[in-house]
Amino acid sequence: MQTFRTILKEGVNISKGKSSPYLPYIIPVVLGIVILLIPIPEGLTPAAWRYFALFIAVIAALVLEPLPGSVIGLLGVSAAAILGLVDARPAESIRWALSGFSDGVVWLIFVATMFALGYEKTGLGKRVALLMVSALGKTTLGLGYASAFSDFALAPFMPSNTARSAGTIYPVISNIPPLYKSEPGPTAGRMGSFLMYVTFVMQCVTSSMFLTGLAPNLLAISLIATAYNITITWNQWLMGFLPIGILFMVVLPWVIYKLYPPKITSSPEVAAWAKAELKKLGTLTMKEIAMLLLAMLALGLWIFFREQFNATTVALVVFSLMLALKVVDWNDVLGNKAAWNTLIWFGTLVTLAAGLTRVNIVKWLGGSIAESLGGMPINMTVIILVAAFFIVHYFFASITAHAAALMPVFLGIGLAIPDFPLVPYALLLAYSLGLMGVLTPYATGPAPVYYASGYISRRDFWLYGAIFGAIFLVVLLGLGFPYLMMLHG
Numbered sequence: 001m002q003t004f005r006t007i008l009k010e011g012v013n014i015s016k017g018k019s020s021p022y023l024p025y026i027i028p029v030v031l032g033i034v035i036l037l038i039p040i041p042e043g044l045t046p047a048a049w050r051y052f053a054l055f056i057a058v059i060a061a062l063v064l065e066p067l068p069g070s071v072i073g074l075l076g077v078s079a080a081a082i083l084g085l086v087d088a089r090p091a092e093s094i095r096w097a098l099s100g101f102s103d104g105v106v107w108l109i110f111v112a113t114m115f116a117l118g119y120e121k122t123g124l125g126k127r128v129a130l131l132m133v134s135a136l137g138k139t140t141l142g143l144g145y146a147s148a149f150s151d152f153a154l155a156p157f158m159p160s161n162t163a164r165s166a167g168t169i170y171p172v173i174s175n176i177p178p179l180y181k182s183e184p185g186p187t188a189g190r191m192g193s194f195l196m197y198v199t200f201v202m203q204c205v206t207s208s209m210f211l212t213g214l215a216p217n218l219l220a221i222s223l224i225a226t227a228y229n230i231t232i233t234w235n236q237w238l239m240g241f242l243p244i245g246i247l248f249m250v251v252l253p254w255v256i257y258k259l260y261p262p263k264i265t266s267s268p269e270v271a272a273w274a275k276a277e278l279k280k281l282g283t284l285t286m287k288e289i290a291m292l293l294l295a296m297l298a299l300g301l302w303i304f305f306r307e308q309f310n311a312t313t314v315a316l317v318v319f320s321l322m323l324a325l326k327v328v329d330w331n332d333v334l335g336n337k338a339a340w341n342t343l344i345w346f347g348t349l350v351t352l353a354a355g356l357t358r359v360n361i362v363k364w365l366g367g368s369i370a371e372s373l374g375g376m377p378i379n380m381t382v383i384i385l386v387a388a389f390f391i392v393h394y395f396f397a398s399i400t401a402h403a404a405a406l407m408p409v410f411l412g413i414g415l416a417i418p419d420f421p422l423v424p425y426a427l428l429l430a431y432s433l434g435l436m437g438v439l440t441p442y443a444t445g446p447a448p449v450y451y452a453s454g455y456i457s458r459r460d461f462w463l464y465g466a467i468f469g470a471i472f473l474v475v476l477l478g479l480g481f482p483y484l485m486m487l488h489g
Contacts, residue, residue: 023064024061024064024065024066025066027060027064028057028058028060028061028064028066029057031056031057031060032053032054032056032057033053035049035052035053035056036049036050036053041364043360043364044359044360044361044364045359047084047085047086047088047359048085048359048360048361048364050083050085051080051085051086051355051356051359051361052356052359052361054076054079054080054085055076055352055355055356055361057076058072058073058075058076058352059401059404059405062398062400062401062404063396063397063398063401068341069341069345069398069400069401070341070344070345070348073344073345073347073348073349073352074344074348076348076352077097077100077348077351077352078097080093080097080352080355081093081094081096081097085355085359086355086358086359087358096351096354096355096358097351098351099350099351099354100346100347100348100349100350100351100352100354101343101347103222103347103350104310104311104312105218105219105221105222105225105312105346105350106218106222106343106346106347106350107312107315107316107343108212108218108311108312108315109159109215109218109219109342109343109346110339110342110343110346111312111315111316111318111319112157112158112159112212112215112218112315113159113160113163113215113336113338113339113342114319114322114328114333114336114339115157115158115295115298115315115318115319115322116157116158116159116160116163116164117328117332117333117336117339118291118294118295118322118327118328119154119157119158119168119291120163120167120168121287121327121328121332122285122287122288122290122291122327123281123285123288124288124291124292125154125158125164125168126168126171126172126281127278127281127284127288128150128153128154129146129147129150129168129169129172129173130172130274130277130278130281131274131278132146132147132149132150132153133146133147133150133172133173133176133270133271133274134271134274134275134278135271136149137176137267137270137271137274138266138267138268138270138271139265139266139267140191140194140195140257140262140264140265140266140267141253141254141257141265142267143173143176143195143267143270144194144195144198144199144202144253144256144257145253147169147173147195147198147199147202148198148199148202148205148206148249148252148253149249150169150172151164151165151169151199151202151203151206152202152206152209152249154168154169155203155206155207155209155210155212155213156210156212156213156295156299157212157295157298157299158212158213159212159213159214159215159217159218160215160338160342160445161203161206161207161213161214161434161437161444161445161446162444162445162446162449163338164203165199165200165203165446165449166445166446166449166450169199169203170199170446170449170450170453173195173196173199174196174453175273176191176195176267176270176273177190177191177192177195177196177455179267179269179270179273180264180267180269182264182455184453184454184455185454188454188455188456188457189262189263190262190263190264191262191263191264191267192453192455193260193262193455193456193460194256194257194260194261194262195262195455196450196453196455196456197256197260197450197455197456197460197464198252198253198256198257198260199450200438200446200447200450200456201252201256201438201468202248202249202252202253203437203446204434204435204436204437204438204444204472205245205248205249205252205434205435206245206434207433207434207435207437207444208241208244208245208431208432208433208434208435209238209241209242209245209434210234210237210238211232211234211237211238211311212234212302213434214399214433214434215342215346215400216399216400216402216403216433217237217430217433217434218346219346219349219350219353219400219403219404219407220403220407220429220430220433221237221430222350223350223353223403223404223407223408223411224407224411224426224430226353226354226357226408227357227362227408227411227412227415227426228411228415228422228423228426230422230423230426232426232427232430233302233306233311234302234303234306234311235302235303235306237427237430238303239487240427240431240480240483240484240487240488241431241480243479243480243483244431244475244476244479244480244483247475247479248475255471256468259464259467260460260464287325287326287327290322290325290327291322291327294318294321294322294325294327295318297318297321298314298315298318301314302314345400346400349400349404352404353404353407353408356408356409357408357412362408362409362411362412362415363412363415363416365409365412365413366409366411366412366413366414366415366416367412367416369409369413369416370413370416370417371416373413373417378417378419378420378421379481381417381420382420382421382424382425382428382481383477383481385410385413385414385425385429386425386428386429386432386473386476386477386481387473387477389406389407389410389429389432390432390435390436390469390472390473390476391473392406393436393439393440393443394439394440394443396443397442397443399433399434399436399437399443399444402433402436403433407429407430410429411426411429414426421484421485421488423484423488424481424484424485424487424488427484427488428476428477428480428481428484431476431480432472432473432476435469435472435473435476436469436472438465438468438469438472439465439466439469440461440462440465441458441461441462441465443465
């Protein structure tokens, strides 16, 4: 991620490092001014066009990060509110500015990060990973499946793929290659390269499989609800991705094993090491048991009682029980900077994205692009739009920024085309968010961690990112699209 941001900031060879530190501040402002100087398109008000210029400047700043993302979001919302760009009435303007913080999805994201805190504080996440390694780790391929299933077990309750994969699973698996004298550099290919890469790729799959497996997924369903007035439940999300998810979970570690093979194929010492580590952890503590039961309670209510209880309500109740049972304490919550940062960031992004719809930018952009696609078969249009949405992630260092910037526009395109399969199309866009994390060393939060491990070369990361990105896109469109049409067409 840092490599990409440095390139964007400097616009020169990364090794030179000789550019102004003010460029990340200057570029978003210049982009906004350039848009303001363009004549206002027909059908838009001056205020709407100024809002669009502000929005583009905010997205550019989120990519370049001259300031933390939450600060950028607050600045954008505050500027739009005080200038009356969304609503000229002061009371309505501030009501819009704060609307994201009353969004149930934003609070679901916040509370779900507390589930991740519970896994971390109790040690349950580490125990799950070690149990998988202990059970499946006698072969190198088995280790690949162990890391994949560890991520699968944690993903429904940890919407931060960085905390889940880079923070929980990576520390466990990074201890394994040195047992076989596989270190970064010449010996990486003995085992480490395969193990690191399969773990990285599989977290992309689990990020798309579960609604709560990736924070931008929750942002996506909020944007879908705003654009199409359609609510996607936790269970509907899972069922829509299930055939793809099962296929990838069963086949993908083996495919990586064949395309990126390790030199060491058996690993009997690893199972013994994992058992020794589990012995150090001791028996399950009461807090671990409580966390496990609460996680199962949340999962059961999300799946089987989705009609009776809102997903955010379930999350709030379980979170309250975590506090009551002292799985985490209030000081843990107050000290969880990542969670509060997430709340501010997503609250402002939801507001800014909703503003695009409110000032008719989405309708205008969607109609303009839809008109250029006129006459094309519907299915081909869906394929082209989803593929474009996926591939353009090469230019983003944040899936959240990608979703906030482009999903409203792409959803608007679908709304402007008669007889368009809105629900399948929206879900394809949303499912692609986790999968696109495979593309580059900066595409998603865990990517820089696995790249920095030294086990995966720059060439391999880009090459295999393109290969598995193509595999993901082909399967998503070739299998997922017909399946979703069957469910929702």
